[in-house]
Amino acid sequence: MRKAFARNPVLGPTAALLLVMIFFSIATDTFLNVDNFSLIVQQSVVIGTLALGQTLIILTAGIDLANAAIAVFGTLLLTRLTIGGTPPFIAVVAGLIACTLIATISGTLVARVKLPPFIVTLGMLAVVTAVTNLYSAGTTYPVPDGLLTFLGSSLYLFGRVQFTMGMILAAILFVVMWFVLSKTGWGRHVYAVGNEPEAARLTGIHIDKTLISVYAVAGLIYGFAAWMALGRTPTADPNAYQTGNLDSITAVVIGGTSLFGGRGGVVGTVVGALIVAVLRSGLTQMGIDSNYQNLATGVLVIAAVAFDQATRRKG
Amino acid sequence: MSTATEPSTGRTTAAAREPMMTARGLVKRYGHVTAINGADFDLYPGEVLAIVGDNGAGKSSLIKALTGALIPDAGEIKLDGKQVRFHSPVEARNEGIETVYQTLAVAPALDIATNLFLGRELRREGLLGKLRLLDRKAMRTRARDELNSLGIATIQDITQPVESLSGGQRQAVAVARAAMFGSKVVIMDEPTAALGVRETAQVLELIKRISERGLPVVLISHDMPAVFEVSDRIHVHRLGKRTGVVDPKKVSMSDVVSFITGAEDIPAEALS
Numbered sequence: 197m198r199k200a201f202a203r204n205p206v207l208g209p210t211a212a213l214l215l216v217m218i219f220f221s222i223a224t225d226t227f228l229n230v231d232n233f234s235l236i237v238q239q240s241v242v243i244g245t246l247a248l249g250q251t252l253i254i255l256t257a258g259i260d261l262a263n264a265a266i267a268v269f270g271t272l273l274l275t276r277l278t279i280g281g282t283p284p285f286i287a288v289v290a291g292l293i294a295c296t297l298i299a300t301i302s303g304t305l306v307a308r309v310k311l312p313p314f315i316v317t318l319g320m321l322a323v324v325t326a327v328t329n330l331y332s333a334g335t336t337y338p339v340p341d342g343l344l345t346f347l348g349s350s351l352y353l354f355g356r357v358q359f360t361m362g363m364i365l366a367a368i369l370f371v372v373m374w375f376v377l378s379k380t381g382w383g384r385h386v387y388a389v390g391n392e393p394e395a396a397r398l399t400g401i402h403i404d405k406t407l408i409s410v411y412a413v414a415g416l417i418y419g420f421a422a423w424m425a426l427g428r429t430p431t432a433d434p435n436a437y438q439t440g441n442l443d444s445i446t447a448v449v450i451g452g453t454s455l456f457g458g459r460g461g462v463v464g465t466v467v468g469a470l471i472v473a474v475l476r477s478g479l480t481q482m483g484i485d486s487n488y489q490n491l492a493t494g495v496l497v498i499a500a501v502a503f504d505q506a507t508r509r510k511g
Numbered sequence: 512m513s514t515a516t517e518p519s520t521g522r523t524t525a526a527a528r529e530p531m532m533t534a535r536g537l538v539k540r541y542g543h544v545t546a547i548n549g550a551d552f553d554l555y556p557g558e559v560l561a562i563v564g565d566n567g568a569g570k571s572s573l574i575k576a577l578t579g580a581l582i583p584d585a586g587e588i589k590l591d592g593k594q595v596r597f598h599s600p601v602e603a604r605n606e607g608i609e610t611v612y613q614t615l616a617v618a619p620a621l622d623i624a625t626n627l628f629l630g631r632e633l634r635r636e637g638l639l640g641k642l643r644l645l646d647r648k649a650m651r652t653r654a655r656d657e658l659n660s661l662g663i664a665t666i667q668d669i670t671q672p673v674e675s676l677s678g679g680q681r682q683a684v685a686v687a688r689a690a691m692f693g694s695k696v697v698i699m700d701e702p703t704a705a706l707g708v709r710e711t712a713q714v715l716e717l718i719k720r721i722s723e724r725g726l727p728v729v730l731i732s733h734d735m736p737a738v739f740e741v742s743d744r745i746h747v748h749r750l751g752k753r754t755g756v757v758d759p760k761k762v763s764m765s766d767v768v769s770f771i772t773g774a775e776d777i778p779a780e781a782l783s
Binding site: 379380381382384385387388391392395396398399400401458459 | 600601604610612616617618619620621625629630631632634642643644645647
């Protein structure tokens, strides 16, 4: 039993997700409903995508405290460029590039200057937040309709199930990253660098390049998260997603990825993000105060890590 | 002493053979410290050469010079008859020199097949390979074949993570990796230092198997019984250079200890 969980780390989170879903389906009349499920997924798209980038970094035994701040900077950049007359397509590309570059700076400091990721990204969080506030002059901007809000538009499959473009893009990003991590040499190297950097170095893997590329890819994903955020709420707000970094870490950890690196993956992160969203949705529908929801999420994070340790202990 | 310091190898066992790897007059200084002081080295195809010496005698520096982890200030290294000059361990590896380390050589969370091919993954053919897709099936098949041919029967499932293996089995994975990719020389730096008695015996068995394939093995070890069990010749290293190469059939373990500490000079009849 323990061995099965240790070898297949997605098993525990998936079981937990099914359990909470069954619980809320019984406890409320409103939970078990296609529209509700669609809403839950919509609500987890931005944090889930931030968590996807975070997963990559945590797999290398790093952490990114600046991910949400980078995405928020992205939302303002996209919006202000477009308002200023830049073609929306160029603005989106510029946003993706900017987010990639900012995260690459973090990655370079981690890989080449050998600073701890926690400190680098803590500093980056303060820097990016300050730059965002200066750039926005502290005010929010309405997002022009069109390409910038495209990810908020919906498709109705089977006549009535709502899929937003943001959901579809997030799903594509997850599938691509799952594929790259599990099927390519680069993916194996990411795990090896996080699990045992010395062994990775001795087998000839370039640790620096691998780390920097991980942060760069994560930054690109944050850029997509910024675009998704504009589709979700058509306002570029410098004060949005202030707990996005911690929420994304929560999703990754609940999804069974180890903070020590080298173990876990993006499938767990999907499940982790959904667990948090399902918990919030279900508890809201039961009429439970949001402070208790935060409490429940906190307990879940600690439980997830404890469970992770217990299954991994040598039997 | 004067006879011992000359390149006097190959008198009996290797007279007719060309060496696989040689080094002459290697020197490496760090400020006032001389780590390698005119060291020589000879390795013949299919042999197990043990390198013994006290801590600080410069064994590790010699090995680092041979594997590209350190660039010597002077001296020359020949591999398979042609002169080489390695600037990094990767260059030495590309020339067919594989090293097995005492520890840290495997990633515990990754499976056995992945570890065997780490950094040298096989890609799919054609377009999928251009997309950098791994050929997992081929890697698993080759991993399985390699473990079988080395007689590592205790490892059943090559998709299990390395951390589920015993210490000896983990080292067996590292040894199998070296045997699989090493085309010319396999160097093992204290491969049994972290292992128990039975696991050490398993690793020694692997060393014999590899040398039976014609691939020479360099074994750096403090473990005298292990050295005497598997080695064909013993290279004695002292004060940064080779003081002689002895035949384990002609000397006792305590003799070798005396040669290592310098308590006794190596007598001419003990030389290999």
